[in-house]
Structures are given as C-alpha cells and as structure tokens.
Amino acid sequence: MKYPEILSxxxxxLKMLPGVGEKTAERYAFSLLEKTKEDxxxxxTSVKNLDKLRKCSxxxxxxxxxxxxxxxxxxxxxxxxxxxEDAKTVLLFEKxxxxxxxxxxxxxxxxxxxxxxxxxxxxxxxxxxxxxxGHTEVILAIKSTIEGxxxxxxxxxxxxxxxxxxxxxxxxxxxxxxIDYIDSMTLEMAFENRNELV
Amino acid sequence: MKYPEILSxxxxxLKMLPGVGEKTAERYAFSLLEKTKEDxxxxxTSVKNLDKLRKCSxxxxxxxxxxxxxxxxxxxxxxxxxxxEDAKTVLLFEKxxxxxxxxxxxxxxxxxxxxxxxxxxxxxxxxxxxxxxGHTEVILAIKSTIEGxxxxxxxxxxxxxxxxxxxxxxxxxxxxxxIDYIDSMTLEMAFENRNELV
Numbered sequence: 001m002k003y004p005e006i007l008s009x010x011x012x013x014l015k016m017l018p019g020v021g022e023k024t025a026e027r028y029a030f031s032l033l034e035k036t037k038e039d040x041x042x043x044x045t046s047v048k049n050l051d052k053l054r055k056c057s058x059x060x061x062x063x064x065x066x067x068x069x070x071x072x073x074x075x076x077x078x079x080x081x082x083x084x085e086d087a088k089t090v091l092l093f094e095k096x097x098x099x100x101x102x103x104x105x106x107x108x109x110x111x112x113x114x115x116x117x118x119x120x121x122x123x124x125x126x127x128x129x130x131x132x133x134g135h136t137e138v139i140l141a142i143k144s145t146i147e148g149x150x151x152x153x154x155x156x157x158x159x160x161x162x163x164x165x166x167x168x169x170x171x172x173x174x175x176x177x178x179i180d181y182i183d184s185m186t187l188e189m190a191f192e193n194r195n196e197l198v
Numbered sequence: 199m200k201y202p203e204i205l206s207x208x209x210x211x212l213k214m215l216p217g218v219g220e221k222t223a224e225r226y227a228f229s230l231l232e233k234t235k236e237d238x239x240x241x242x243t244s245v246k247n248l249d250k251l252r253k254c255s256x257x258x259x260x261x262x263x264x265x266x267x268x269x270x271x272x273x274x275x276x277x278x279x280x281x282x283e284d285a286k287t288v289l290l291f292e293k294x295x296x297x298x299x300x301x302x303x304x305x306x307x308x309x310x311x312x313x314x315x316x317x318x319x320x321x322x323x324x325x326x327x328x329x330x331x332g333h334t335e336v337i338l339a340i341k342s343t344i345e346g347x348x349x350x351x352x353x354x355x356x357x358x359x360x361x362x363x364x365x366x367x368x369x370x371x372x373x374x375x376x377i378d379y380i381d382s383m384t385l386e387m388a389f390e391n392r393n394e395l396v
Contacts (some may be wrong), residue, residue: 003289005249005263010244016237018229031216035259038212040249044242046208050231051238053204054258064202067344088228090202108275 007033048070058129060105062087069105077101079136082124083183085109085148089141102138104129109147110154118154127158129173140168144185203233256327258303258320259284268301275299277334281324281353283307283346287339299337301309302327308352312390316352325356338366342383 003011007029011123014025032040055061056068062071072092080101084090090103106121118124130138136158142148158164171189173182180192201209205227212223230238253259254266260265268288270276278299282288288301304319316322328336336357340346354364369387371380380388 004251004267006244006247006261006262007260010248012316013237013241013244016229016233016241017226026286027217028215030284031214033251037216037249039211040245043211043214044245046204046211047230047238047242047245049204050208053202060207062202069202083305086228088224134218150270153326181304 007192009198054103059103060062060087060125061090061103062105074099079134080129080135081126081135082131082137082141083137085143087138093141106142106151109142109145111147112149115165121151123151123155123158130159131162137165137167140166142168144171199232225343253303257301258305259288259301260321273298277332278337279324279331279333279335280337280339281330282339283341292341303359304349305342307340307343307349309348319349321349321353321356324353328362329360333362335363335365338364339340340366342369 008104010029010032011022011025012014014028015022016018017025020028031166032043035043035176052064053062054064055067056063056071056182058071061070065072082099082101082107083104084093085108087105090105093099093103104122104126106123106126108116109123110116110118110121111122129135137150138155138157140152142152152168170193172193173179173186173190176194179187187197200222208227208230209220209223212218212226213220215223218226222392230241234240236330250262251260252262254261254270255264257266258266259266263270275298279302280291280297280299281302282291283304283305283306285303288303291297291301302320303322304321304324306319307320308314308316309321327333338350338353340350350366357364368391369384370391371377371384371388377385
C-alpha cells in the first residue's frame with residue numbers, strides 16, 4: 001500500500017525544493033490537496049510565470065527585460081560595483097537600501113572540489129565590465145568560506161593591474177550578538193578591523 | 199526596490215504551505231527559478247493532477263475513484279474499523295502494515311473554540327456506518343489533546359448502545375525514548391497500562 005500515484009508524484013517533485021525531505025514534502029502535498037482549486041491554479045500560474053524571467057545581460061540579476069531595473073536606473077552610481085554570489089544577495093542589499101551603486105552577480109563561487117572554475121561563473125564578464133567601465137571601486141560582498149576566499153583573491157588578482165580600488169565588506173561581530181558565542185576567527189577579524197570611537 | 203512581481207507573487211503563493219514564512223518562501227522561489235523549465239513543468243503537472251483526487255464515499259480517504267483502494271479490498275477485515283483524524287494517518291498505518299481492517303477518516307477533531315462541531319466532521323457517517331455495518335470493533339486512533347479526547351468520548355458515547363467494542367490505541371513511552379524526557383501524563387498512562395512480561 002502506498003500513496004495514490006498522483007500524490008507520490010507530487011511528493012517527489014516537492015523534494016526538489018531545498019531542505020525538503022520526505023516528511024515535509026508529504027506535509028506540503030497534503031496541504032496543497034486541502035486548498036481550493038483556485039488557490040492551486042494561482043500557484044501553478046506563479047510557477048509558470050518563472051519562465052518569463054531571465055538574467056540581465058549586464059549584471060546577471062533577474063529581470064523580465066534585456067536589462068534589469070538596477071542596471072537601467074540612471075540615478076545610481078555606475079562607477080561602484082558590488083560583486084555578489086547570487087541574485088538573492090542583491091535583493092538583501094536592496095532591502096537594506098543604503099548601497100546606490102550597481103551589482104555583478106557571479107552565480108556561484110570558485111570550487112575546485114565541485115569542478116566550478118572561474119570560466120563557469122560570471123567572472124570573465126566582471127573583469128571585462130570593470131576594465132571597460134572605468135569603475136572606481138569594486139566591493140566584494142562574498143562570504144568568508146574557502147570558496148568565497150578563493151573567489152575573492154582570484155578577482156583581486158585579475159584586477160591588480162587596473163586602477164580600480166578593490167574592497168571587501170567587513171567581517172566582525174553581528175549587532176546584538178553575544179560575544180561569547182562568536183567563533184575565534186570572527187573575533188580575530190573583529191579585533192583587526194577595530195574602529196576608533198568618535 | 200523589491201522583487202520582480204513574478205517572483206513576489208510566487209513567494210506569496212508559497213507562503214500558503216504549512217510552516218513556510220517569508221525566508222523559506224524566498225528560498226523555494228529562487229530554487230524553482232534555478233530549475234529547468236522541464237522540472238518546473240513536471241511540478242506544475244503534479245499540482246494540477248491533485249484536481250483528480252477526491253474523497254472515498256465510504257471512508258473519506260483520498261482516491262481517484264468513487265471508492266478507495268482500501269475500502270474496495272475484499273481481503274481486508276471489514277468488521278474492524280480504525281477511526282483517524284486525517285488521510286495522512288491512514289497512510290502512516292498502512293506503512294506500518296499490521297492493521298488489516300478498514301478506516302474512517304474524520305477530517306478533523308471536535309473543537310468548540312474553532313467552532314468545529316461533530317456535524318462538520320465525518321462523525322455522523324461514522325456512526326451510521328458502524329450501526330449499519332455490524333462492526334465488531336471500532337479502534338480510536340486519535341491523539342490525546344483536548345480536541346482528541348473530546349472527539350473520542352463523543353464517539354464512544356454515541357456508540358454506547360450499539361454492541362460494538364470501542365477501543366483506543368495505547369498511550370505510553372515510545373520505543374527507544376529516554377524515560378527522563380517523557381511528560382508525567384504519559385508516564386502515568388504507561389504505568390496504568392503496564393503489561394505482564396511473558
């Protein structure tokens with residue numbers, strides 16, 4: 001005895017979502033089953049609409065058009081470029097709202113173990129963009145994992161001969177966090193990057 | 199600056215899944231965006247197919263036909279009925295595999311607070327089924343919450359005058375669980391229901 005095939009197919013499909021295993025997929029499937037036909041149709045339409053999205057031909061952020069809303073925004077500073085791992089981070093920064101430059105989405109990080117090379121990412125387009133664009137600053141907003149560090153130093157190296165200032169966002173203690181719970185690497189960085197109180 | 203509308207619509211729809219908030223919905227939406235068009239189509243088809251499922255006219259379990267595979271299985275004992283809250287529990291018991299009787303799915307529990315009355319559930323159909331069916335035993339496999347207890351005693355009361363034996367599945371300590379971590383109500387039940395070692 002197993003699920004009706006319709007349900008087990010849906011459960012299999014739901015398991016492609018990140019972090020969703022058998023139990024959660026079952027729960028979602030039953031929940032979708034309990035919804036009205038209209039709710040499910042709205043859901044289906046939303047998923048179908050994803051086909052309309054593509055990557056901005058300049059920065060790789062998601063867009064419905066050739067060029068995304070950020071790249072085509074003339075009011076933004078096009079001399080400062082923030083390099084991020086994925087489109088989600090762009091959104092996070094935009095929610096923060098203080099950065100008014102432009103972005104470049106790498107679509108991943110260099111990882112020899114997973115066989116992800118710089119050419120598999122949007123690194124060549126980044127270098128070309130910076131060299132052609134006369135940017136004054138490239139901010140690397142990439143996490144401090146082995147892959148992140150590798151990617152950061154690789155980009156730094158390729159931009160060495162250009163005049164652009166390459167910076168990275170600060171490591172340190174999150175606001176409000178208990179210092180006792182912070183790992184020693186982060187503490188070390190926090191000491192190193194200490195600021196004068198003004 | 200916000201998500202492209204296509205993405206924010208999908209995020210809203212994903213939030214109708216149980217336990218899915220903004221963050222998880224965002225994660226799922228981006229994951230769906232990264233999938234191939236084919237994967238998404240398979241997913242859409244699976245959701246759409248849910249429209250084909252309905253409730254068994256005898257027991258309310260999910261089925262593609264008028265009567266579900268369990269009710270139409272002649273090899274099962276149709277004199278023993280197991281009463282459960284929802285279709286998911288049926289599946290759990292079927293995975294266990296030892297119960298060979300039939301089921302009755304209530305589709306919820308009595309809850310005056312949420313204004314769920316016996317008539318809103320499949321309780322009247324249960325009573326009629328048992329009285330007409332000449333069942334020998336009705337096993338209540340309902341959780342021990344206030345709503346569960348209310349529902350169990352309500353059913354017990356309605357079946358008082360019939361000849362059927364009404365039982366409930368045992369409360370006790372889960373196999374492998376640390377006794378220190380079990381609540382006192384469960385411990386009390388476990389003592390009360392103790393068995394002779396044989």
